[in-house]
Amino acid sequence: MDWVERTNRAIDYIEENLTGDINYSEAAKAACCSTYHFSRLFAAVTGVTLSEYIRRRRLSLAAFDLQNSNEKVIDIALKYGYDSPDSFARAFQNMHGVKPSEAREKGVQLKVFPRMSFQIIIKGDMEMEYRLEELDFELRIVGKRKTVNTKKAFEEIPALWNGSKKDGFMQKLIDMSWENPKCKLESLLGICGKEAAIMDEEFDYFMGVRYDGVVPEGMEVLIIPSGLWAVFPNVIDAWKRLYSEWLPTSGYELANLPCIECHYPPGHDPDNELWVPIVKK
Structure with a gap:
């Protein structure tokens, strides 16, 4: 199993647990990597920290839930790991620019942070000394x-x-x-x-x-x-x-x-x- 496949397996673990508890050690284990290096690897390759990726993915799914279901805001907040409607509302508005209650209105523009996947791009244009x-x-x-x-x-x-x-x-x-x-x-x-x-x-x-x-x-x-x-x-x-x-x-x-x-x-x-x-x- 190569590096790319292992890292994508860690993403699979994260995506499967967006509505539950995500253990960083388990994500690193899925990548056959230490927690220390997996966190740095993720941030270095993607440009966002692991917790930020999880937060954005959860808020993206929360927006879909608000638009496509009749679930209460508090239930959606709890579903994606927020202890209170207020903390969920603040995080939601910071990402989407609107309150959760406004997300159900037609014509409202929201944002989505897509699932990531890893792949190797062979550049071959710049040597790396070591x-x-x-x-x-x-x-x-x-x-x-x-x-x-x-x-x-x-x-x-x-x-x-x-x-x-x-x-x-x-x-x-x-x-x-x-x-x-x-x-x-x-x-x-x-x-x-x-x-x-x-x-x-x-x-x-x-x-x-x-x-x-x-x-x-x-x-x-x-x-x-x-x-x-x-x-x-x-x-x-x-x-x-x-x-x-x-x-x-x-x-x-x-x-x-x-x-x-x-x-x-x-x-x-x-x-x-x-x-x-x-x-x-």
């Missing part, structure tokens, strides 16, 4: 974590690093990073997801360095086990192409570990790299 790195020891990373909005990650994460430069935190990490170097990850590190899990609307972004010394006050330790990594230059470009281009044809699966953004000192080529944990299929 290398494999085997780390036979666990990474002990020391630093701080911040909460990042998934949809705004490409804006918020650079802002976090800029802020750390201004308040001196970045310099503290730089001073720590070269005390006992022993691998290629001796630079500023951004770990996407503290515990190999990622929330749908937001996730923990851990800013730190590989460090074996005493943990400074106000910082904490993140341990990442040894393993095999695929390494890509240019973090932003790699994130955009990892799930849709490299992974489907690589022969590898994503390991149940966080990805690491490695930001090198000035003058290093490349400026930054994305380290992705993988296992052979």
